[in-house]
Amino acid sequence: MIFRMATREDLPAVLALLADEDRVVDPASIVVDEAQERAFAAIGADARNEMLVLTDDDGAAVLGCLQLTYIPGLGQNGRDRALVEAVRIRADRRGGGLGAELMKLAADRARERGCGLVQLTSNKRRTAAHRFYERLGFARSHEGFKLHLES
Template sequence: MTIHYRQAQSSDLAELIHLLADDPLGAKREDISSPINAKYLQAMAAIEQDPNNELWVVESESKVVGMLQLTFIPYLTHIGSWRCLIEGVRIVKQVRGQGLGEKMFVYAIERARERGCNLVQLTSDKQRPDALRFYEKLGFVASHEGFKLAL
């Protein structure tokens, strides 16, 4: 499969929302109604305006087959280093299991290096055991306990 990466555009938003909703967890928390929920429009505008956020679309044969978001975060810890947070990783069902996820992470890690990051981190829901195994296979280590507080 030949793929290429490009930064997402507002015109991709409806398709990306459907991709985010296309799994059991996403189906519970995303809103695929039309017109597009204003919160998605606001988030997309903020991402597009923030130089430390990149929303990437992965295409094959002019069709969206994947997506991921990279957020570059400056820290005072680790001698003022930068980190890259990888979120919103999704692949369309039809191409899962063909190595695309690994290619996307190689790309994301290279983007982090290009931006001067010395750490890449991510979170994954504990209800996604296949994803957890995949991240470990890529070399990610579950080194910390994470906590969230819904507001």
């Protein structure tokens, strides 16, 4: 497996992973819109954001992805924290350890950057994902809240 920063060519595959976590979506069927292009470019241009992919050995197929955002703060003795978002492993490749490997590599990146904490949120309906994160050592320490803003 290859773990690397996502490139523009990976964007349809990443969006396919995010489109439906229960089935494999063909990246060729994904139409990338202008807002997604802007968001991907902004992630790439921001030194505190990384969109990472896990590919097969030849790099041709994106099997997983996640976004890491490094957040400065006064807590944790002034150490950054890493926020993990958009974690996905392709539906037909789950259960083989790829997700654990992806999360381990993300934690290693955060540790290398001096982060004192890795955090994430997960939809309350994703009970299998919650068991997965707990197996990796994540603790349910806080209750999360979100406010969707209408434009």
